[in-house]
Amino acid sequence: MSDATQSIETLIAMMAKLPGLGPRSARRAVLHLIKKRSTQLAPLARMMDEVARSARECATCGNIGTSDICDICASPKRANGEICVVEDVSDLWAMERAQVFKGRYHVLGGTLSALDAVGPDELRIPRLIERVDAEGITEVILALNATVDGQTTAHYIADRLDGRVSVTSLAQGVPIGGELDYLDDGTITAALRARKRL
16 A cells, blocks of 8 residues: 555545544545545645644533633623533533524533542532632523533532522433534524523
8 A cells, every 4th residue: 555545545444533423434535525625625634734833622511612711701791690601612602503592611621430530620620619609600501411411510510509500401302312503593592581480
């Protein structure tokens, strides 16, 4: 196998590791990009290099952006006393797509899991408690996925915040086992509006 062929195979193998892409889909994508080298592959490579250099995690909430504090945390209009707690950045972006929540966010970076040895300190739960105390938060909305680990995490956070702040969770519209990133905007909107106290 030549060096050129090896680099293409390596690219296919790397692409196949991306969520939603298997070996066949990755092969089709790479072959398409090679055929459209000047209009798609080269610009994509430049943009990936730029994002690799500039993307960073928000020091406040854990969102991904290009500055140390994301646009949501930096906006005074979003400082309304509400924090929406999500598992991952993709869930935050799903909530933003629905354009129904006007407060700030907190990305946990996962859920509690005894099997995977993920405890509160491996997540951003201590930072959430700090934010509630420091930012004058009046409501924490737990928008965690409707899985066993998501619900365990929600109850843990609700217990830690009991008596400090109103804690609510998403209600109707989020199916058991459902993940926010896969829900449509209407479902997310209905679930946020019908949230309930834990």
